[in-house]
Every structure is written in structure tokens, then in C-alpha cells.
Amino acid sequence: MSTPAVRLQAISKRFGAVQANREVSFDIAAGSVHGLVGENGAGKSTLMAILYGYYHADSGSIEVNGQQVHIANSQQAIGLGIGMVHQHFMLVETLTCLENIMLGAEGGFFLTASKAKVRAKLVTLMQETGLQVQLDAVVADLPVGELQRLEILKALYRGARILILDEPTAVLTPQETDQLFITLRRLKERGTTLILITHKLREVMSLCSAVTVMRAGQVVETRPIAEWSEEALAESMVGRKVTLGRPEGMEVNAGEVRLQASGLSLKHANGVPALKDVSLTLKAGEIVGVAGVSGNGQSELLEVLSGLRAPEGGRLQLGSASFTPGAWLDTSQARPLRLAHVPEDRHAVGLVMSFPAWESAVLGYQNLPKYRKGASMNHAAMQAATRQMQERFDVRPRDENLGSSKFSGGNQQKLILAREIGEQPTVLLVGQPTRGVDIGAIEFIHGQLRALRDAGCAVLLVSSELDEILALADRVVVMNCGRITGELAIEDCDEKRLGLLMAAQEERAAA
Amino acid sequence: MSQPTQLPRWIDIGVLPVWNLAIALLVAGLVVMVIGHSPWQALTVLLNGALGSVRGLGYSLYYATTFIFTGLAVAVAIHAGLFNIGGEGQATLGGVGVALVALWLGAKLPAVVMLPLLVIAAAAFGMLWAALPAYLQAWRGSHIVITTIMFNFLAAGLNGYLLVNWLRPAGSMSVESAEFAESARMPALHQIAAALGYELPSSPLNLSLVIALVACVFVGWFLWKSAAGYAVRAVGSAPRAAHYAGIRPRAQVLLAMAISGGLAGMVGINEISGVQGKLTLDFVAGAGFTGIAVSLMGRNHPVGIVLASLLFGVLYQGGVEVSFELQGFSREMVVTAQGLIVLFSGAMATVSAPLFAKVYAALKGGR
Numbered sequence: 001m002s003t004p005a006v007r008l009q010a011i012s013k014r015f016g017a018v019q020a021n022r023e024v025s026f027d028i029a030a031g032s033v034h035g036l037v038g039e040n041g042a043g044k045s046t047l048m049a050i051l052y053g054y055y056h057a058d059s060g061s062i063e064v065n066g067q068q069v070h071i072a073n074s075q076q077a078i079g080l081g082i083g084m085v086h087q088h089f090m091l092v093e094t095l096t097c098l099e100n101i102m103l104g105a106e107g108g109f110f111l112t113a114s115k116a117k118v119r120a121k122l123v124t125l126m127q128e129t130g131l132q133v134q135l136d137a138v139v140a141d142l143p144v145g146e147l148q149r150l151e152i153l154k155a156l157y158r159g160a161r162i163l164i165l166d167e168p169t170a171v172l173t174p175q176e177t178d179q180l181f182i183t184l185r186r187l188k189e190r191g192t193t194l195i196l197i198t199h200k201l202r203e204v205m206s207l208c209s210a211v212t213v214m215r216a217g218q219v220v221e222t223r224p225i226a227e228w229s230e231e232a233l234a235e236s237m238v239g240r241k242v243t244l245g246r247p248e249g250m251e252v253n254a255g256e257v258r259l260q261a262s263g264l265s266l267k268h269a270n271g272v273p274a275l276k277d278v279s280l281t282l283k284a285g286e287i288v289g290v291a292g293v294s295g296n297g298q299s300e301l302l303e304v305l306s307g308l309r310a311p312e313g314g315r316l317q318l319g320s321a322s323f324t325p326g327a328w329l330d331t332s333q334a335r336p337l338r339l340a341h342v343p344e345d346r347h348a349v350g351l352v353m354s355f356p357a358w359e360s361a362v363l364g365y366q367n368l369p370k371y372r373k374g375a376s377m378n379h380a381a382m383q384a385a386t387r388q389m390q391e392r393f394d395v396r397p398r399d400e401n402l403g404s405s406k407f408s409g410g411n412q413q414k415l416i417l418a419r420e421i422g423e424q425p426t427v428l429l430v431g432q433p434t435r436g437v438d439i440g441a442i443e444f445i446h447g448q449l450r451a452l453r454d455a456g457c458a459v460l461l462v463s464s465e466l467d468e469i470l471a472l473a474d475r476v477v478v479m480n481c482g483r484i485t486g487e488l489a490i491e492d493c494d495e496k497r498l499g500l501l502m503a504a505q506e507e508r509a510a511a
Numbered sequence: 512m513s514q515p516t517q518l519p520r521w522i523d524i525g526v527l528p529v530w531n532l533a534i535a536l537l538v539a540g541l542v543v544m545v546i547g548h549s550p551w552q553a554l555t556v557l558l559n560g561a562l563g564s565v566r567g568l569g570y571s572l573y574y575a576t577t578f579i580f581t582g583l584a585v586a587v588a589i590h591a592g593l594f595n596i597g598g599e600g601q602a603t604l605g606g607v608g609v610a611l612v613a614l615w616l617g618a619k620l621p622a623v624v625m626l627p628l629l630v631i632a633a634a635a636f637g638m639l640w641a642a643l644p645a646y647l648q649a650w651r652g653s654h655i656v657i658t659t660i661m662f663n664f665l666a667a668g669l670n671g672y673l674l675v676n677w678l679r680p681a682g683s684m685s686v687e688s689a690e691f692a693e694s695a696r697m698p699a700l701h702q703i704a705a706a707l708g709y710e711l712p713s714s715p716l717n718l719s720l721v722i723a724l725v726a727c728v729f730v731g732w733f734l735w736k737s738a739a740g741y742a743v744r745a746v747g748s749a750p751r752a753a754h755y756a757g758i759r760p761r762a763q764v765l766l767a768m769a770i771s772g773g774l775a776g777m778v779g780i781n782e783i784s785g786v787q788g789k790l791t792l793d794f795v796a797g798a799g800f801t802g803i804a805v806s807l808m809g810r811n812h813p814v815g816i817v818l819a820s821l822l823f824g825v826l827y828q829g830g831v832e833v834s835f836e837l838q839g840f841s842r843e844m845v846v847t848a849q850g851l852i853v854l855f856s857g858a859m860a861t862v863s864a865p866l867f868a869k870v871y872a873a874l875k876g877g878r
Contacts, residue, residue, distance in 0.1 A: 332757030354748040364756040
């Protein structure tokens with residue numbers, strides 16, 4: 001066997017009481033796509049941070065292309081041909097793409113000359129790799145997919161032969177994901193070694209040549225892709241059997257109408273329509289899935305239905321209360337009407353990051369008598385309620401005093417879900433419940449949503465993951481360009497029909 | 512990438528501020544040396560003047576009282592995500608409120624009724640002066656930093672106008688109001704002591720200190736215990752999450768600024784009712800701005816603000832003594848020292864934090 005591009009030997013790293021990596025060893029073959037999977041907190045990111053020079057291993061050694069190396073900082077990593085594309089892009093929003101690539105590699109006091117040189121090199125690089133980026137466009141104006149190409153281009157420009165990609169598809173639309181995969185295959189053909197960290201097992205299966213699974217800081221196993229299946233990966237990651245698909249015998253038992261929206265219309269600030277004549281009915285005991293490529297009005301629909309935003313036209317009937325644009329539902333009225341909402345953006349909307357868990361755990365319910373003592377909050381009651389939520393929804397760590405920002409994404413989401421489900425809502429709006437959440441937590445969250453439905457709650461599920469919608473929904477509506485382009489019972493759904501509706505080709509799907 | 516080592520609380524709120532203060536004093540000492548004085552002598556005179564006598568201590572505490580009010584005002588606004596630079600103007604208006612009520616009713620009402628009335632007037636006028644910029648920010652989108660600064664000038668102008676055209680007694684050449692009746696004057700500590708049979712040297716320290724300490728307790732309760740404070744803090748750190756939770760951000764902006772302005776207005780009680788006994792020009796003398804430094808240094812927490820106010824009170828009083836006692840040691844020199852403390856303890860408060868993190872990690876790893 002030829003020399004591996006990277007060989008990790010017995011890497012250990014401890015942060016205080018937490019052993020983030022324990023004796024981690026595996027090889028990454030040169031020119032391969034190597035998958036690195038594991039639940040949140042399994043130690044993948046720490047390991048890659050060590051490889052990229054952010055952290056130093058407490059013990060163990062790293063070989064790059066057969067040479068034992070000591071990587072003290074990311075400059076040295078770049079010097080060794082290691083590049084990293086972070087989940088959250090490291091770009092200056094107000095600069096152009098070209099300027100962002102030059103940043104830190106300006107090469108001289110005057111920019112004009114070096115700009116021309118960099119541009120010439122980039123044009124060649126773009127042709128070779130097929131990574132097309134508008135070099136003179138300002139970063140803030142570009143879509144996420146293009147920014148990601150820019151990040152990859154930036155790493156390649158700095159001579160990366162080994163490229164680490166941390167959750168590259170978490171923020172991409174399906175089309176952008178397809179585009180990214182084409183690019184990654186092309187890079188592989190050019191001999192670049194790729195390390196792919198992801199939660200999405202289907203992507204691993206389609207792209208990687210070998211996969212390492214990590215759990216609790218240790219390598220569970222490394223095997224060539226031929227020896228893996230999605231189920232085997234999931235089981236290896238979680239350490240037990242995981243079922244993510246639709247369980248057998250999920251009967252549809254829709255009851256009375258709980259929420260009825262008709263003719264909703266809304267415009268963006270720039271005048272472009274965000275919602276066009278959207279009508280929707282939610283019945284007790286059903287989950288209605290909203291499918292669509294992100295950015296086609298699903299977020300706005302959630303905002304309007306939850307009272308965060310008033311539409312320009314339309315009507316909303318919620319139980320016996322009805323609302324019109326002039327006097328729209330307010331967020332302070334929603335919860336007393338037993339409408340709960342798990343927002344898409346848990347960091348900025350679902351939690352107050354600077355609050356400890358026990359303060360975030362009553363957000364939205366802060367006026368309930370049980371959390372109050374006259375004009376004061378009842379801290380003891382809030383803390384007790386939080387402990388119960390953490391217990392019931394398996395939020396880890398079980399510490400009600402820990403800052404909301406200190407929990408992993410999956411555990412934050414579980415806390416929000418515990419809070420919103422806790423007061424027995426009759427209607428629950430859920431946006432992207434499992435974005436960036438690991439498999440064990442996804443299974444748990446899906447189970448909770450199904451249980452809620454079986455208990456008679458009407459659930460509206462907005463998700464950019466088709467798999468999630470197919471696994472949970474009883475009925476699916478598809479949105480495209482702010483319009484509902486189709487509605488299908490779950491029996492009639494398959495990915496092809498939904499895909500066509502998402503691309504707004506109603507006639508062909510109907511035919 | 513998250514910071515791997517975090518400072519334990521006792522270093523963060525105990526060691527770090529003392530360290531910052533030490534650096535500030537060291538640099539101030541160097542400056543004193545450069546201009547040819549002995550830093551040691553200056554420090555001795557300063558501490559002696561501020562703490563060495565009952566009278567000096569009284570002065571120090573009187574200054575601290577004013578800083579507690581303005582510091583709390585800044586802190587409450589900061590927890591709502593607002594930077595209230597208008598403490599100066601709100602304090603001025605507090606004084607105007609005190610004077611108007613005192614001159615109008617002072618001769619007719621006994622102190623028992625008059626003093627609470629003055630406290631209400633000071634708070635109400637300060638509140639009003641902060642509520643206007645708050646309204647402009649919340650409903651009209653004018654930035655509160657800009658409007659509160661402008662309102663400082665408006666307050667000074669209004670005070671001057673009232674004094675020159677309306678409140679100045681006929682025939683008086685100085686720009687100040689008539690003296691208040693005795694019932695409108697907050698009792699000084701030495702007066703209370705005398706009534707109880709103790710003799711204390713006279714100082715401007717008055718009952719306002721008690722009000723300031725009550726205000727600290729109130730602010731602590733309001734921010735961290737009350738339901739309204741929960742809403743204010745939610746809006747301050749995550750406005751979208753607050754809206755999601757059914758909290759109306761605009762109302763919280765108004766509430767927080769009203770409380771902030773009310774606290775700043777209480778300076779009028781300490782200065783106008785407690786010390787001057789009449790309305791004067793420029794009686795706030797920068798205390799509104801010092802409140803920003805006090806709040807920063809006190810980590811926007813009432814306990815920290817009391818400690819920072821004491822420090823600044825000592826510096827003010829001691830500084831006056833130093834400029835009296837030491838030949839050629841000007842008042843400006845004292846202001847420089849104060850400026851250095853604001854710089855190191857306020858603006859650059861966390862500059863040394865990474866150093867401490869390293870030392871702490873090394874010590875802990877070695878164990």
C-alpha cells in the first residue's frame with residue numbers, strides 16, 4: 001500500500017475533565033475521500049482542529065505524506081498542504097471574493113500588481129477545478145453555495161493538497177449540494193485528499209472511499225466504504241440499533257380542524273413576494289410536512305403562522321379565534337391559544353444564549369403563574385421545571401445552571417422541544433427540527449413528534465430534509481417561490497414526484 | 512474554535528480588577544515621577560485626604576453616592592442592550608425637578624412630605640428626559656447614543672434658560688435659584704448625628720447615600736428577580752428570541768430607559784437637595800459620564816458598581832486634597848490619574864484576561 005496522506009497515531013487530547021480524543025489512530029489514503037462521522041461531541045472537530053494546528057495533542061503523533069510532523073499553528077498546517085473549510089465561513093462580508101482570497105497573502109504594499117497576479121492564477125485554478133466564483137462580487141451579495149466554493153478555492157489557492165470539510169452541506173440547498181459533490185469528485189480526480197466530516201450518512205455513502213466512525217473520543221472502526229451501509233454506520237455511531245425511517249403501521253387519524261390559513265400573502269422588504277395566496281389546513285392528530293428548497297417561503301410561512309410577522313393579506317383561524325392582517329396574531333397571544341412554535345433558528349430565536357438553561361427553559365412561558373411569585377420570577381420553580389425537562393428529554397449534560405450556549409445543537413433543540421411540548425399545545429409549528437443534530441437526537445426528536453401527533457396535536461413540520469418529511473408527515477404540501485405548488489397524501493409521495501413539485505412542474509407531476 | 516480555558520469566577524471578578532487597578536496606579540505613578548513629584552507622597556496624601564479623617568471619608572462617600580446613581584443608570588440600560596450616554600442630562604433634569612418642586616411647595620410643606628416628593632420629582636424628571644430618546648429609538652429608529660448625547664446639551668440649555676429667565680431671584684447677579692426652604696433639604700449626616708447627640712465634622716454626605724443603597728437593591732431585584740427584568744434582559748441580549756417569546760421589545764426599551772433616567776435623576780437629590788440647597792449651573796460636573804466607567808468597572812452589577820463608586824469617590828476627594836497639598840500638582844494631574852484608571856479598569860478591563868488564563872492553566876496543569 002502506498003504512503004497515506006495523513007497518519008494519525010494514538011492522538012489523545014483532554015480539556016479539563018473531558019477526554020475529547022483518546023488514542024485515536026487511523027490512516028487517510030492519498031487521493032481518497034475519507035469520511036469522519038460520529039455524534040456531536042464524539043471528538044471529530046477536536047481531532048481536525050489538532051490536524052489543522054488550532055490545538056495541540058497531549059500525546060500521539062501525526063505523519064503527513066510519510067513525514068512525522070509537528071503542527072504548531074494553522075500557518076504550519078497550510079505550509080504542509082492542509083486546508084480547512086469551516087462550517088461557518090471565515091469570510092469578510094464587505095470584501096470581494098478576490099480580496100478575500102488575497103487576505104493574509106497580499107504579497108506587497110501595493111495591491112494592484114498582486115491583484116492581477118492572483119487573478120491570473122485563480123482563473124487557471126477555476127478552469128482546472130470547475131470551481132466557478134464571481135471574483136469581483138462582494139461576499140455579502142452571494143448565495144451560500146458560492147461562498148462555499150470560494151472557501152474551497154481559497155484553501156486550494158494556498159496550496160492545499162489535503163482538504164478538511166466540516167459539515168459542508170449543512171447550509172446548502174439540495175441543488176447546491178449536488179453541485180458541491182461534482183466539485184469534490186473533480187478535486188479527487190486531481191489527486192486532492194478530502195476529509196469529510198458530516199452527519200448525513202447518505203452523503204458519506206455516495207462520496208467516500210473509506211469511513212472512520214468515532215464515538216466518545218475514540219475510533220470505533222475504520223473500514224472501506226464497501227463494508228459499510230447507512231444502517232451499519234448509524235449503529236456504529238450511536239452504539240445501538242437506530243431506526244430513522246417511517247415506522248410500520250402509522251395510521252392517519254386526522255380529527256377536527258385546528259388551524260386554517262387562507263390566502264396568505266406577504267412581501268419582502270424589497271417588494272419581492274415571499275408568500276403568494278397560501279392556504280393551509282391543520283387537523284388534530286396529523287403531521288403536515290412542508291417540503292421545498294430552502295428560501296421558497298417556508299420560513300415566512302412559519303413566521304406568519306406563529307405571529308412573528310403579520311401578512312399583507314389573508315386570514316387565520318386558530319381554534320375559535322380568527323385574525324386578519326390589521327389585527328394579526330401576536331406572539332404574546334399564541335401560547336395562551338395553545339399554539340407552540342419550535343423556530344428554525346434556535347440560536348437567535350429559540351433560546352437566549354446568554355441565559356442559563358433554566359431561564360431559557362421558560363422563554364415564552366415566563367408569565368405562567370407557576371413561574372411567577374407576584375412581580376418576581378419564581379427561580380426555584382423555574383429550575384425544578386428545567387430539571388424535569390432535561391430528564392424527560394434526555395438533555396445532556398443534566399445541568400440547569402449551564403449557559404444555554406454551552407449545550408450542543410441537539411441538546412439545545414431537545415430543551416426547546418421539551419419547553420414547547422411541555423404545555424400540551426394543540427398546534428405545534430416546527431422548523432428544521434433536526435438541522436445540525438446528530439443521529440441519536442434525531443431519532444429521539446422524531447419519536448417525540450410522532451407521540452405528540454398520536455396524542456392529538458396538529459403538527460406543521462417545515463424541513464429541508466426530504467427524508468425527514470417522508471419519515472414523519474401524513475400529508476405533504478410543497479412550496480415553490482412562495483406558492484403552494486402541490487399537496488400529496490403520504491402514500492402518494494415519492495422523491496421524484498416531490499422533486500418535480502419543488503421545481504414547480506405541477507402539470508407533469510399530476511400527469 | 513472555543514476558548515479552551517475559562518477563567519474561574521474568583522479570578523474574573525476578584526483578581527483581575529485589582530490587577531487592572533494596580534497597573535493604572537503604576538502608570539499614574541510613572542507620570543507623577545516624570546513631572547518631578549514623588550508618587551509615594553502623592554498616594555499618601557491622596558489616601559490620607561480621602562480616608563484619613565471622618566470629614567474626608569464623608570466627602571468620599573458623598574461623591575460615591577452620585578456615582579452609584581449614574582453607574583446604576585448606565586447598567587440598567589446596558590442590560591436592555593442600550594448605551595445610555597445621557598446620564599449627564601438626565602441628572603441635570605433631576606436637579607431641575609427637585610428645584611421646581613422645592614421652590615414651589617418648599618415653604619408650605621414639612622420635610623416628611625417634602626423629601627419624598629422631591630425624590631419622586633427627581634426620578635420623574637430624569638425618567639422623562641430618558642423616555643424621549645427611548646421613544647425615538649423604539650418607535651422612530653433614531654439611535655439612542657446620538658439622541659442621549661444631544662439631550663445632554665438640551666438639558667444644559669434648559670437648565671440655563673430656567674435659571675436666567677425664571678428661577679433667578681430678582682436683582683441677583685449669579686446664575687442660580689433662590690435658596691430652598693429648610694424642609695426641602697436632605698439632612699446631612701453630621702446634622703443627623705448632632706440630633707442624636709454625636710458630634711461629627713461637617714461634610715456634604717447626606718441621606719441620599721441610603722437612597723443610593725436602596726436603589727442598588729432595587730436594581731439587583733429588578734434585573735435578576737423581577738418578571739419585568741427578565742423581559743428587559745431577553746430583549747437586551749436576544750431581541751428576536753424576546754419577540755418570539757411574546758415580549759414587546761419597544762415597551763422594554765421604554766421601561767429600561769425610564770428606570771435608567773430615573774436613577775440618573777436621583778443625582779439631583781444628592782447634589783441639589785442634599786448639598787447646594789439651590790439649583791445651580793453644571794452641578795452634575797461630568798458625573799453622568801463617570802457613571803459609564805463606574806458601570807464598566809463594576810461589570811454592570813450593583814455590587815461591583817458600589818465598589819467602583821467607592822474607588823472613584825476616594826479618587827475625587829483624594830485628588831482634591833493632593834492638588835491642595837502638593838505645590839505644582841495641578842487638578843489636571845488628578846484628572847489624568849482618574850483617566851488612567853478608567854482606561855485600564857474600564858475600557859481595557861479584559862486585556863490581561865488571556866495572560867491570567869495562561870498562568871491559571873499552567874498552574875493547574877502542573878498540579
